[in-house]
Amino acid sequence: MDPRVSFVTLAVAxxxxxxxxxxxxxxxxxDFEHExxxxxxxxxxxxxxxxxxEWGFEAEVGPVRRGSGIVPITLAHNLATRPEVDGVLAVARAxxxxxxxxxxxxxWGGYTGYFADPDGFRWEVAHNPGPIGQRVLPD
Structure with missing residues (x-):
């Protein structure tokens, strides 16, 4: 199996x-919607x-864990500059x-903030000036 991710699936309430x-x-x-x-x-x-x-997720995958606290996953959106980070956080707030x-x-040298979507999934918005951060930026 080659190391890659094709889909990230999140159950939403x-x-x-x-x-x-x-x-x-x-x-x-x-890109796709089904009812x-x-x-x-x-x-x-x-x-x-x-x-x-969530109901569809549970029908296929199984019960969703319930309880307090933050969902133990983050999604990240990397950007080329610090002002872009502030801009995306402002858009999320709006x-x-x-x-x-x-x-x-x-x-570690980066500049990051977070926002939550309606289900509490946390998005990290980051400027990562290191090699791995630069590698994930679009061309």
């Missing part, structure tokens, strides 16, 4: 609210973010993110 956030708020264009069950976006070359209504943390300088 309210697909309509999730759609409003990503499509209406962030301005993303869906009230799934919403998909191509987020990179050969990588799709799939937002699946889109209605229930939680946005301002970006700060990190001890």
């Amino acid at each position: 309210d697909l309509a609210a999730t759609r409003r956030f990503y499509v209406d708020g962030l301005g993303w264009e869906p 009230d069950e799934v919403l998909m976006f191509e987020v990179a070359d050969k990588v799709v973010l799939s937002l699946w209504a 889109a209605g993110s229930p939680e946005v943390s301002d970006a700060v300088e990190r001890e």
